[in-house]
Amino acid sequence: MFALVDINNCYVSCQRLFRPELEGKIIVVLSNNDGCVISRSEEAKAIGVKMAAPEFMTRELLKDKEAYVFSSNYPLYADMSARLMNQLAVYTPVLEVYSIDEAFLQMSHLKVSELQGEAEKIVREIKEKTGIPITVGIAKTKTLAKLANRMAKKKTGNHHLVLDNDEKINEVIYDFPIEDVWGIGRQYGKKLYDAGVRNAGQLREKPEIWVQQNLTIQGLRLWKELWGQPCFAVKEFMERRKGVSCTRSFKTYFSDKTSLSEAIALYAATVAYKLRKDKSAALNLTIFLRTNKHRQDHDQNYPSVTLRLPSPSNNTIDITKTALLGLDTIYTKRNYVKAGVIATGLIPENEIQSNLFEPSDAFKKNTVSSVIDFVNARYGRGMIRMAAEGYEKKWSMKQEFLSPCYTTRWSDILKSR
DNA sequence: TCTGGGGTCCTAGGACCC
């Protein structure tokens, strides 16, 4: 048996934890650049605030109401997540941290008759020990555990649901909308809907071959999981990431090459830093620009190029140089609102094969990178940077509603009397 | 006026190998 635990309205709950007077109030948390709504309190959902709605389109709805809006504060959420995961590890020998607010727990050490009590206990104790409100779904496969979790939120009101036999599954599976099934997104959702499949139960009734043909292999696994046959194991250990990227929307339009070069240089330096943190080196680098895709009346342009690095690298100088070379090949004068740098073909940094035909100055440049990392860790990000990144701070995010970093910054820690 | 960011997996097709 597997349990899926997740944080209810994760980012809102994290904000509320340090502002308990906001219990019962309308709260929304915005994405980077204060662009879209990405977390809503139940009260916000109730007045019709939609997930992923642009902030400027939500203002009307919140006007004249007692509503609290926050910019996203990832250091805070990451820290709360770590507290939760540490605590969850107490309940299982095998824990998979699936995302910032979700974890799978293998529950095979318990008897089926004990699961109900365990689910109740986990919800209660996590609340007591961390203050974080969670939901627990337990079932025979990860897909069914996900389904149980969602159903618990919708129906039970007590934030736990154990589907430990076929009757209980059959009771809810026909009430479970097809587009909410784990692994069914917008495209498949539409396709299935057109084929008359409206809920998880109807998908389960479809013949195996039909599922394989229409949803390919991943869909077939999902179908088997709905029948209680596990196809996805709990992944206890994190594997090396296969790509690392830094992409950002700008606060305004940029068309001049100097500005775009500065953005690309900054994103490239960030990618190099992330690679070093992972102890990875990249073989390929993709650089792209993007015009405003939401404006059909604008001239659309989405140029991108993928370059191979002279040899696998994670140092700031190589990555930045190559990224700027890439920009040269795709730049035309247009109004861009977004740019990004993506590193792929990652290998462990201690397995870099050097290039026979290029003199190797890898050692020297990596020394520069480690000095950059050391100084920036101590004195703040961007204290030392490439001149190519420019001198003005025009790439900082819009964060008008940022809360304190209650648990990760000395000056922001709450004082008690 | 204003619309996020960072990932994974699968498939088809093309280029290559013996």
Place this chain on the structure above:
DNA sequence: TCTGGGGTCCTAGGACCC
């Protein structure tokens, strides 16, 4: 007239996840 069979690797694009 008639031209094999069995593989690998890479990439782009499309689906999905949080």
